[in-house]
Amino acid sequence: MPAVTASTRERILNAAADLLATGGTEAVSTRAVAAAANVQAPTLYRLFGDKQGLLDAVTAHGFASYLAAKKTLAPTGDAIADLARGWDSHVEFGLTHPAFYVLMYGVPQPERRPAAAEEAHQLLMGLLEQAAAAGRLRTPADAAARLILATNTGVTLSLIATPSADRDPELSARTRDIVLAAISTGPEPTDTTAATLASRALALDATLDDNAHPLSTTETALLHEWLQRIAAHS
Template sequence: MPRAKQRTPELRDHLLEVAIATLSEDGISGFTTRRVAERASTSVPAVYELFSDKAGLLRAMVFEGFRLLGAELETVPLTEDPLADLERLVPVFRSFCRSYPRLAQLMFARPFAELEPGPDEAAAGASVRAVFTGRIQRCVDAGLLAGDVADIAHVLLALAQGLAVQELGRWLGSSAPSIEQRWRLGVRSLLAGLRPAPPSDL
């Protein structure tokens, strides 16, 4: 008698949760599909039924990471100060990277050779960037920033990712105040450099 298929949304959600926890505890080098299956009290074939292979599971984890990050960014309220609203996204991004350091590494560094993101994963990353571009567009419309909105979003996210990597690697400072200061310096210096040029007196 053939084995019953185990493709259920509940199992898929459970496996993703367990996979992210396994990555967090075992690290990139210790992450295996077998370990995820064992911790989820299921079988490796059941994992493959849902995700095709290890690369499919990793892609789903990337997608889930961007979904979680996007949901957190969306909670940041809008006010009458567009520039402050944009700046407030960065601590949320930082907090996510600190809460899920190895998931963030998977999302942004792609440490597995077999991990090639597909259209869904690319769209998930773009949805996070869209939160930033929406806030940046408000700043540009208000005359607070100048430049291409997409370019600014890419550069700001690259800065935030770089600072997060430095902080997680303990290269950004030896005390909380020094780390906070360097985050503020980096973000505010970047945004200051994007301010519109003052009108010429000529």
């Protein structure tokens, strides 16, 4: 039996990706992929098991491409501006690769989350934690991440489902600005409103573990809880 090389696997994934882009998931049959990649069906089954295993690998391939695009964005030094650029790149990826995007986000598979998807989530959390440390967040980072992902994904899927001639060109930008305004403060908050109290609590919470202080582990955990409660209440 001939050895299966990395290039063989890559050729199969590229063939499946091409079929997905032109015909959707229905076009990604094991027979069609094997023919397009010029491999025998047993090779495909040995690598991926079945059609679902192949689709899982194609999904991971899509997330890896998405993550690579994310990593090309150099930080600006302003976490909120970087979140806005990340939102826009997310939508752009979805509209450029709609079949990939629907496979990645339109069919939830939390039990089969690719490593690249988790890495992309950690990039988002990193930006939110930077914003929190700078006193720019009104809401805890994990809650902000859930809100951003839900709305960013929803907008992208909505635009994909709408004929290009009927799309509202301002929908994504308007939604982005509303969401970011809801979770963040201005660059130099000067008021004493509840929102500013929340941002200050989250800033302390974000930096607490990185600074020397006289609190015990138990006291630190308790202070984390208090700061999170202040932010949530505010």
